[in-house]
Each structure stands twice: as structure tokens, then as C-alpha cells.
Amino acid sequence: MHNQRPILCIIPPHMLREISERGTDLQQEKARATMAVSSQIRIQRTSAALTVHMGAAGTPDKHRNIYDAKQGSQLPGTLVRKEGDPPSADLAVNEAYDGSGATYDLFKEIYGRNSIDGNGMSLDSTVHYQKGYDNAFWNGQQMVYGDGDEDLPPSQRLFNRFTAALDVIAHELTHGVTQFEANLAYSFQSGALNESMSDVFGSLVKQRLRSQTAAEADWIIGEGLFTANVNGVGIRSMKAPGTAYNDPILGKDPQPAHMRDYVNTIEDSGGVHINSGIPNHAFYIASIELGGFAWEKAGMIWYKTLADKFNQNSSFQDAANLTVETARELFGSGSIEEKAVIKGWQEVGIIVGAPAGDGCLTAMMRAIGLAK
Amino acid sequence: MTKIDFVQSGGFMGRTIILSLDLDDMPPHQAQTFNLLLDQADFFRLEVDPAKPPVPDSFTYTITVTTDERSHTIHVSDTTAPEQLRPLLLALSARARIR
Numbered sequence A: 001m002h003n004q005r006p007i008l009c010i011i012p013p014h015m016l017r018e019i020s021e022r023g024t025d026l027q028q029e030k031a032r033a034t035m036a037v038s039s040q041i042r043i044q045r046t047s048a049a050l051t052v053h054m055g056a057a058g059t060p061d062k063h064r065n066i067y068d069a070k071q072g073s074q075l076p077g078t079l080v081r082k083e084g085d086p087p088s089a090d091l092a093v094n095e096a097y098d099g100s101g102a103t104y105d106l107f108k109e110i111y112g113r114n115s116i117d118g119n120g121m122s123l124d125s126t127v128h129y130q131k132g133y134d135n136a137f138w139n140g141q142q143m144v145y146g147d148g149d150e151d152l153p154p155s156q157r158l159f160n161r162f163t164a165a166l167d168v169i170a171h172e173l174t175h176g177v178t179q180f181e182a183n184l185a186y187s188f189q190s191g192a193l194n195e196s197m198s199d200v201f202g203s204l205v206k207q208r209l210r211s212q213t214a215a216e217a218d219w220i221i222g223e224g225l226f227t228a229n230v231n232g233v234g235i236r237s238m239k240a241p242g243t244a245y246n247d248p249i250l251g252k253d254p255q256p257a258h259m260r261d262y263v264n265t266i267e268d269s270g271g272v273h274i275n276s277g278i279p280n281h282a283f284y285i286a287s288i289e290l291g292g293f294a295w296e297k298a299g300m301i302w303y304k305t306l307a308d309k310f311n312q313n314s315s316f317q318d319a320a321n322l323t324v325e326t327a328r329e330l331f332g333s334g335s336i337e338e339k340a341v342i343k344g345w346q347e348v349g350i351i352v353g354a355p356a357g358d359g360c361l362t363a364m365m366r367a368i369g370l371a372k
Numbered sequence B: 001m002t003k004i005d006f007v008q009s010g011g012f013m014g015r016t017i018i019l020s021l022d023l024d025d026m027p028p029h030q031a032q033t034f035n036l037l038l039d040q041a042d043f044f045r046l047e048v049d050p051a052k053p054p055v056p057d058s059f060t061y062t063i064t065v066t067t068d069e070r071s072h073t074i075h076v077s078d079t080t081a082p083e084q085l086r087p088l089l090l091a092l093s094a095r096a097r098i099r
């Protein structure tokens, strides 16, 4: 499972952009050669990724810390609520506390994982990051949330605070889990897979809290982030990628639901938040096929694959092959679970069992116009 | 002539926002503010490690400033931006958000 495929996806896309825009033919040739050489480099899992991930060694450790950046950019900021403290008067603080708690619970109670690192790591979040910050991120150690367009007049606001959506909180925390496991490189296909893992478990945390089956769930990511000024139901749709919003200012949801519509771009670290629509939709199809609660079977298959099989450079094809392999290991060859996962990938244009190829290299070359 | 080209990419939504400012076409007090922010950032001497990949969902920013004499481009993200650059970054993203 630790194969020898390229380390390429860690080259920052803006560097590729410079090569493609400013490079001479000779430089472009050189870039091509460098990429080819890089493809020989063996991948080493980071020591962090080797951490025991089933939490067998310790007791459950839910240690949440919520900090306030007070509209600045210093992290983590001032500690305002820690584990066991009563609710704060600040809504964003409580949302971050409850949301990271619900995410911890899914990973612990369903997948047996003790926190982000599998070893009881504290769940740290900072709210009120900067002014007018329409975003949330995982900085490698903690979650960070902005307040949206709080600094604009109400009629001009497009975004609410980013703690308003539970699946966004679970999405950010899952980036931490991924970092300690496969550590999927954050660009092109491995980056889109990284994004998709965060959407998958983000949505599952929400579905579990609402006790919704796969058929009942809305599969929207980021519901509640848009104000009423936006024509949209959320940021992404796993059920129907590309349909979450269509707005005069924000434009149209750019997500594809099928490989034929894969977007080759350098922006957004190689389209990580765009092409994630493809694996997202595969997960949705598999979940619908299986019926019942999606976190039980489909979620278990995806979790085990993330924890035990992916590496830094896994591509969509790897994801298809490896999730099916996991389904077979968990439920048996020829099982309905195996068939559901095969169908999920098939419907997004990925035939399980095809060679994995060099998804990263190809995507990168296409994005900068060096390959068709 | 001073031109500022600003591109914000990535973030949870993955949306790219582009802003081009020509300080000569702006009201003088606004142009002066941007000139001050450029000075404060020591923009033309600012070097940022370009090899650091962005952390998940952070915004990445590309800023190019072009004058009659020179042009300089930097790539930063929410976590790599030097302190001295942040006021300029905030002013640019605030302007890009005005609808």
C-alpha cells in the first residue's frame, strides 16, 4: 500500500503558474524533466501518520479549548472556554465547542478513534479571526473561524459566521485527522480527495446528530453560511454537485459530479474544492445504495481506507480501488457493500480496478498546458 | 504610475476573487492610504518563502505591484503572511468584498 508514486502534488500551484506563464520553452522542458525525476521519489509517511489511530492506548479524551482572536490574526488568541466550562454568552464560542464535541463523538463512538491524532489530542478552535473574514481553516494544529461579513451593512452581507454550520466545523477537524493519517498532499487530485474526506465526515457528523438516514439527509455542505442575500442553499452539494448556489455575485457552484467534467486549473491549489465534487458524489451514491445511516457502513469503509490505505499522493482511481478493497475486507467479496462502492465510483466515471496511473502528474501537466 | 493586482484564491469555498487597482485613478486620499500600506509592508523588498504549501482551506493571495520603474509579485497565505503585510492584505480583501 505504500507505493512509489510521485511526490509531485506538493509543488505549490502558483509556482507551476509562473512556469507556465513566464517560462521559456527550455524552462518548461526542464520543469517537465524535473517532474519526471520527482516521480521516482519514494513516499515516506510522516512519523505523525504512524501514530496509533485506534485510541487503544488511552481512555477517551475529549479536551476542547475555544479561543478568541478578537478580530486579529494572532493564533490561538485568548482562551475563553475549556472542557467542562459552562456555555459562554458568545454564540460562536458555543458553536465551536459543541461542533468539535459532536465531531469527536462520531470518530470515537463509531470508528473508535480517540481525537484528531488518535491519541487524545486537544481540540483547539479560534473564533472571531480577523474582520470580515469569509472563511474557516485548519492551520495544521487547530481550527480557525471568521465571522463572515459582519463588518458590512446587512444589505451587502453574503456570509454569516463560519461556526454557524456544524458540517464546516466537522470538515475542519477532519483535515486534522487526515493530516495524522494519509496526510494527502493538498493540491490536485490528492488535495481534492483530502477535501472530500472533510466533506464526507463533515456531513456524517451532521446526519448523525439529526438521526437522518442517507435518503433523508440533504447532503449539503455549509448550509446556513449564506445570508438571505445569496441565491443558494449552501457551499456544496454531495447529492448534486454543481447545484448548491447560482448567484449574480458569487457565480455558479463550479463542482463537477463526473470525471468527464473534471476541472483542470491551477487556482484553488489545483481545484481542490472544485473536483472534490467527484469523490463526494461517489460516497453519496454508495450511501444511498446501502440505505440506512451512512456513517455505519459507507462511513466505516471510507474511514478505514483513509486511516490504513491512502498515502500522500493517492488519486481518485486509488480511492476507488482502495475503498472497494476495504469493503471486501470488512464485508466480504461479492457483498452488497462491495457492490455499492463499485457503483458509487462507476457513476462518477471511475472504473474500479483500473490502474491508478499518475493522477497527480497528469492533472498538473494539464493544468499548466503541458499535456492534453 | 502604481498598479496593484490582487488575486485571492482557495478558502473553504475555493472561489477566486480578482481585483485590479490603478492608484492614479483613485481619489487621492485612497491612493495615499494604499501607498502608505505599501511602504509599511516594505513591499518591494518583501521576500516570502514560496515553497510553503497553503494549509487546508486557507486563502492564498497573490499581490503584484507595478510602477514605472519596477514590478514585484508575492504569494502568501493566511498563515504565511508577514505581520507587516497584513494591513495591506486586509485593505485589499476588504475592497475586493465591496459589492
Ligand SMILES: [Zn+2]
Binding pocket: A171, A175, A195, A198, B012, B056, B057
Ligand atoms: Zn477543507
